[in-house]
Amino acid sequence: MKPEIVPISCRETTYLVSESRDAALDDEQSARLAAHLDTCDACRIASTQFAQLFAHLETLLARQHR
Structure with missing residues (x-):
């Protein structure tokens, strides 16, 4: 039997x-995040935008260390 996933807010x-971005989430956090992203279009879009921003930051930081 799967444990119930407690919903989380957009915040x-x-x-x-x-x-x-800084550390792996534990299993409960990952499940709660995935469940919320499955039901919230705004957070899904924001999550994608965060991933793109983080990738750009990594690129810029790598360029500074050359």
């Missing part, structure tokens, strides 16, 4: 997306 989703 909590933003925190988890940001935190996941």
Whole structure:
């Protein structure tokens, strides 16, 4: 039997997306984030935008260290 996933807010989703950049989320956090992103178009779009922003930042930081 699967444990029930406790819903999270859009604000909590933003925190988890940001935190996941620095460290792996635990299983519960990952499940809660995925469940929210499955149901919230705005957070799904924001999550994609964060990923793009983080990728651009990594590119810029790599260029500075050459």
